[in-house]
Amino acid sequence: MTSIKVIGGGLAGAEASYQLAERGHKVTLFEMRPKVETKAHQTGDLAELVCSNSLRSADVTNGAGLLKEELRRCDSLIIRMADLHRVPAGGALAVDRLGFSRGVTEAIEKHPNIEIIREEIKEIPQEGYVIVASGPLTEGALAESIQELCSEDYFHFFDAAAPVVTLESVNMDKAWWASRYDKGDADYINCPLNQEEYEALVAFLIQAEKHKPEIEGEEQYFEGCMPVEEMARRGAQTLSFGPLKPVGLVNPHTGKEEHAVVQLRIDNKERTLFNLVGFQTSLTFGEQKKMMALIPGLENAEIVRYGVMHQNSYIKSPLLLNPDGSMKNHERIYFAGQITGVEGYIESTASGLVAGVNLARILDGDEPVCFPKTTAIGGLMGYITEAEAKDFQPMHINWGLIPKMMPKIRKKKLRNEALAKRALEDMDNFLQENRIRG
Numbered sequence: 438m439t440s441i442k443v444i445g446g447g448l449a450g451a452e453a454s455y456q457l458a459e460r461g462h463k464v465t466l467f468e469m470r471p472k473v474e475t476k477a478h479q480t481g482d483l484a485e486l487v488c489s490n491s492l493r494s495a496d497v498t499n500g501a502g503l504l505k506e507e508l509r510r511c512d513s514l515i516i517r518m519a520d521l522h523r524v525p526a527g528g529a530l531a532v533d534r535l536g537f538s539r540g541v542t543e544a545i546e547k548h549p550n551i552e553i554i555r556e557e558i559k560e561i562p563q564e565g566y567v568i569v570a571s572g573p574l575t576e577g578a579l580a581e582s583i584q585e586l587c588s589e590d591y592f593h594f595f596d597a598a599a600p601v602v603t604l605e606s607v608n609m610d611k612a613w614w615a616s617r618y619d620k621g622d623a624d625y626i627n628c629p630l631n632q633e634e635y636e637a638l639v640a641f642l643i644q645a646e647k648h649k650p651e652i653e654g655e656e657q658y659f660e661g662c663m664p665v666e667e668m669a670r671r672g673a674q675t676l677s678f679g680p681l682k683p684v685g686l687v688n689p690h691t692g693k694e695e696h697a698v699v700q701l702r703i704d705n706k707e708r709t710l711f712n713l714v715g716f717q718t719s720l721t722f723g724e725q726k727k728m729m730a731l732i733p734g735l736e737n738a739e740i741v742r743y744g745v746m747h748q749n750s751y752i753k754s755p756l757l758l759n760p761d762g763s764m765k766n767h768e769r770i771y772f773a774g775q776i777t778g779v780e781g782y783i784e785s786t787a788s789g790l791v792a793g794v795n796l797a798r799i800l801d802g803d804e805p806v807c808f809p810k811t812t813a814i815g816g817l818m819g820y821i822t823e824a825e826a827k828d829f830q831p832m833h834i835n836w837g838l839i840p841k842m843m844p845k846i847r848k849k850k851l852r853n854e855a856l857a858k859r860a861l862e863d864m865d866n867f868l869q870e871n872r873i874r875g
């Protein structure tokens with residue numbers, strides 16, 4: 438009998454185990470809690486929600502809502518339990534936290550094909566199939582073993598990310614394309630600030646409210662990579678001589694060099710998403726919105742990923758993983774969940790589902806499958822396996838990860854409705870063609 442070991446009974450590990458077990462495969466799921474604790478979990482239950490009890494929007498014209506609907510159609514255990522333990526939360530799918538994780542735990546415990554072993558895994562097993570789903574707080578001996586497997590440079594312990602915005606929401610009547618000193622192609626978007634605007638931005642950053650660290654002691658990780666608000670605090674000109682330096686950038690709208698320039702760098706292969714260079718930040722999400730409004734060209738920018746600075750262990754998936762979740766260099770080892778560079782409860786669930794479904798297919802003698810790029814699951818897996826590896830950062834589901842429709846629909850609401858309709862049709866066809874559902 439083929440051995441399948443899943444490391445970690447979080448959202449991804451529970452989903453992956455369930456998908457395999459439902460397809461008739463015997464799974465051993467290792468979960469170290471409650472014997473060994475993490476820095477964030479509070480219980481011994483599987484699939485514990487470590488912070489918010491919301492799985493975000495329930496509306497399919499929102500990326501998070503679409504992802505959940507796709508998971509529902511794929512018979513996801515996590516979404517089934519979330520629906521079962523839903524609590525009123527307006528347009529969001531929020532759950533009774535304890536009831537939800539208890540429900541997942543019971544479903545896994547009573548599954549005849551799953552054995553749960555409450556034990557810490559200290560190294561990647563040398564034999565058999567393995568799904569590593571140990572989450573963003575992976576550390577200790579297992580982290581060292583993963584580091585060895587992936588090579589040191591490809592395993593990060595800290596996520597210091599700047600906000601990411603959609604290209605279509607940038608006001609190009611104020612911003613312009615250029616590279617500094619016109620070197621190479623004009624790959625950056627540049628947003629100009631005159632002295633007054635620059636000073637207002639610095640003053641705002643100095644007093645803006647910051648996130649409280651989610652994990653005690655988390656701030657100690659901030660040393661190597663300075664948040665933009667800390668740079669602002671160091672002195673009035675620190676930013677204009679640092680990431681906002683204007684030299685070598687002439688504004689074609691005015692014909693002159695500006696007092697300061699915020700640069701936006703390409704964030705995905707499709708060039709639909711851009712990150713603010715040097716703007717890694719601990720500001721609250723509300724304050725990040727206000728900050729954007731102070732940058733000419735970004736007044737109405739749509740933020741698809743907020744800046745964060747927190748502990749988050751993840752691998753460099755674009756170099757290491759195939760779109761089915763398996764490793765390029767070790768076919769028997771899969772990664773799933775937030776450790777792959779997806780970000781969020783439902784994204785971690787989706788990644789667990791992809792790994793579980795595909796490993797089951799391999800064991801059944803079928804080809805692994807790539808979910809269609811037009812779906813939220815496919816877009817997410819496409820991002821983590823094809824993004825620019827150098828600056829790879831974890832990502833929530835968002836419309837920028839899904840190919841646009843042609844001809845372009847101008848109204849956002851109609852556009853998102855059309856994208857959601859296409860995604861769900863493509864998902865249904867895909868599930869049927871590949872005999873994936875139920």
Ligand SMILES: Cc1cc2nc3c(=O)[nH]c(=O)nc-3n(C[C@H](O)[C@H](O)[C@H](O)COP(=O)(O)OP(=O)(O)OC[C@H]3O[C@@H](n4cnc5c(N)ncnc54)[C@H](O)[C@@H]3O)c2cc1C
Pocket residue numbers: 444445446447448449450467468469470475477478484485486487488489490556557558559570571572573574575576579651652748773774775776780781782783785786
């Ligand atoms: C503090 C914090 C707050 C967050 N808040 C939110 C939020 O509000 N909304 C949101 O969408 N996302 C949030 N996230 C991000 C992410 O969605 C969650 O971390 C999510 O739980 C990730 O799912 P996962 O299955 O990858 O990992 P986890 O759910 O963390 O599961 C990993 C499991 O592996 C176990 N494990 C780890 N190491 C070992 C080992 N060596 N041996 C055996 N078992 C092991 C752990 O005990 C854990 O049960 C947060 C993350 C953190 C760290």
